[in-house]
Amino acid sequence: MEQLHALAHACGLSRDWTDVEGRQQRVADDALVALIAALGHEAGSEARIARSLAAVAERRMGLPAMLVADAGASIPLPIAANRAEITGEDGITRPLAVTGNQLQVTAPPGYYDLILDGHALKLAVAPPACPLPAQDQRRPWGVSLQIPSLRGEQPTPFGTFADLAEAARALGAAGGDALAINPVHALFPGHGENFSPYSPSSRLFLNGAMGDPALAGLPPLPPAGDARDLIDWPAAMPRCLAELRTVFAALDPARRAAIAAEGDAMLHRHALFDALDCHFRPQGAHGWQGWPAAFHDPNGAAARRFAAEHPEEIAFHLFVQWLARQGLEAAQTAARKAGMGIGLIADLAVGVDPAGSDAWSLRHAMLDGLTIGAPPDPLGPLGQNWSITGFSPDGLRDTGYAPWIAMIRAGLSVGGGLRIDHAFGLARLWVIPEGGATSDGAYLSFPFEDLVRLTALEAHRANALVIAEDLGTAPFGFTQAVTDRRMLGMRVLWFERAEDHGFVGAQDYEPLSTAMSGTHDTVTVAGWWRGRDLDWAEELGRLPENIGRSEAEAIREWDRGLLWSTLNHHAPRPAADDPDPVVDAAIAHIARTPSCLALVSLEDMLGLDEQPNLPGTVDVHPNWRRRIATSAARMLEDTHVQRRCAILRQARKGLEPPE
Template structure:
């Protein structure tokens, strides 16, 4: 099947890939054909393959809607041109040097309207590097937290941007420079089941449930009874939507007019999606794919008629987005006002729910019939299907990267930095045909060079830095490329080990990185020391095959010695039931690294044993449901917590 393999190569679908053990793996031909068909490349016969291959090659040879280049670079064109001029965002048109099929782009970063021999297209020019974290000449430190876990002075079912703003004031006063927050992308409105922040409806807009009317001078939400240690999302999210409807109903006509009449067409489309979701969900529909077919087209007669017939409902969802955006900006203002040099670090999820707003609004730029996951490996022999989707490579090119740029810009809108989850996805994603087994997927390549240039350009425009989550096996060339762009890698305590399996010293962390005590997916320091992760592994039958709990405990005890020898060479090793000194030492370890920013999880700062999320579980573990015991101010007032803040901000962090 040489033709099939040639089509796969031309379409960016890898036939071969290397697993975590360094072994070469081969994708079966029928799996290749299924992925290609989902991408729109018919591969059912030799004639279909030949036509598909010709179409791919024709598109690649054509002038794309956008060229992406570095400042002052000479780039190739698909044809020899005699004249080129570019109009910048300042409105000034300037001629560009063109020599046959080579074009020299402007020296200044930005977006340009380019004309080549009368053909109009876009040009994006990126600076060489992203900004770095700024904290007035010293190495900044910050805390990563889950907003819903926060508590405030008033009882509430979950934390919102109001609690985030208060946390920013408290941590700013304690000397922190940044708060790294969970993704705040839009979820399905009032849906109390799909609440994972990494399976959003849209990455262009915000989770309206995070809005706090009090932050914008509106009457506050009615306090609820004090919630327990776990969030009841099934009850809380529908109730919050009803409460926000009451706030909207009490607005004056003048207030509504100022909030619900923006010019953003995509925002209106998202509000229409949320209105339709609220209309059809009581009938059992989960997202647009369960709606009547007439509503599948956002520009179709059915959707247009619905919008015309329900202006107040559309207005309500516009209000919810306004409230959320104002709240996020208020939290960033609070962070800066408290002296934080960075403020908020946002988190960009790797994909979206295939039934959500983005997949409906941007269908021609999204993968259709494919979901994203991870290939089989020793830790997951069946692989992982995350049941989310994302942009298609061809869709991005054909749209001049417009929705991707909007997504990055939305993530940077009110933040000092942006973490890109599973940043390897800028280069490739493991895609799985819907209904197929995870092992029947394949790696799909993305226009990596263009995407990192665009991310660098947007970071430059926002004066914000980028953390590229790079845990795992990096695609070829990835690490060098993001390093050259001055994007920060993630250096997490648990994964920073030497060849002898010992933990590396603080001085050996890479300067161009974010040094971290853990992530939302990893065990906390206290939990690891006590063996709480082993408790969960035993309970869920996830201990390594052939390993008993006693054997796992013995391995952990050896690892405790390795960790403690790195963290503290002088004091006696604490007992397993005494994790506090280990947490203190881990804070000092992270603070001593030369990394560009030090980040510790709030769970580690507080010495908690439970982690927010246990990967590979849905209902077995209370993922994204844990609530803190007290308001942030009370927690920080604890002498032990303040001591850890002092450690992180001490002279070794400078």
């Protein structure tokens, strides 16, 4: 089986890997065969393995569609060359020094057309690092929030970009610099069953349900009539789509035509996907895989004929995207006008629904027959299958990274920053064969250095910061590489524990990081202090093995002492049913860190017990459904919120927080 293992290595699959407890693990040979087949290579016999190895080697020997380099660096070429010249986006052509198979990249950051001994390809030149938020007057701070949880003055079924704009005005006036938002990627139109923002249809386009016609100067949507504490997505999403159709129908023909004329070919293809989804979903199809086979090809005759026969439907979905873009831009404008130095920080999901728009439109660049997840570990013996897919390493190389660049650019297009969820995916992802167990998966490597350089280049062009979500065990070399590029790691209160299990002091947080009170996946400070997470664990049978509720309570009581001894050395420890002083102290702790940016969740600003999402659950916990009790504007009238904003303002200036 030596040749099989060589082929797996050539395809970027790791046969051996280390689990979270440092134990060496090995992928079975039959699992390797299935994974290699899903990557498009035959491995069913020695002869087929030999042919596949030869094909992979030949593919890697040729010139790629794009070379990615650092400004001022010398990079190796797969061929020897005598002459090289580049043409930049400014139209100016200049020579580059080339000696044998070494190219000297003496060009400023940007994208170039490269001619290498008559061969045409692309060249991307990266800057040394990503921009950082200004630290001159004070270290910036902000709030992380889930847009659908917000409320406006009028009742709505869920929060929209209008409510985000209102939150930006309120928190900007209170001294905040940033709003870190949930992913706003496109979901399936009008479909309220798959509403997780981390399982989108497309990462190139926006969730049209977040749009608000009033932000684009159009008549507002009618009031919802009720404002529930939990979002009823199955009812709300179809209703929202129907209301947007009414707004679209009232547009004059000239405006419709102008909106439909905007955007590139990919936007029009996404509008076609949404139109087809709306057409076939009532027949029981979930995404393109359930459509008739003739529609599986976006360039096929059936898809083209549908577009020609339904121009108004295509125009409607283009309008929805335009409306969402207008709304997100309005929210960023509101943030900057309110004095926010950064404004919106977008969130990039790690993958997409295999039945969605990206998987249909970009099949040549996507993993096919593989889903993404996490390997088995002591906390999850069965591992995790997130039921999403993403780009394939070969697909990225073959397309000159074009769809990946477009995705990063879309995330940075409106706002001052981008958080990359599960940023370890820049280096490797755990991939699982379709229909296989999670344990049948393996790590698939990605062109890490190229992706990091391209991220830095796009951040440079957008003058935006990048947060690389790095919670967990990092792949070898990951931390140093992203640190060198000045991507901010995440330092979350709950995970900053010392070897003696105590909490790390504020002064010991890394400066090149984002200090956070929590994430959408973690318990809130008040919830942790009260033991609300233990309530859920007991109810759902998720307490650690051989640990009962009373033992869990005893451990939490000990941990309360550890946390309070870090947060406050002077005052008596509050009782378990008195979390407000703890929330204040935790926010002061995060604010006092030397981290480039401090983020406090909106739930912690309000002192709430419940968290937005409980990982590993679907229906037994109201994930992504909770609403904030008051409007964004009125939140700042709460004395608790006012006090916590004051703590952040003063501590980020280096002053002691108020008593």
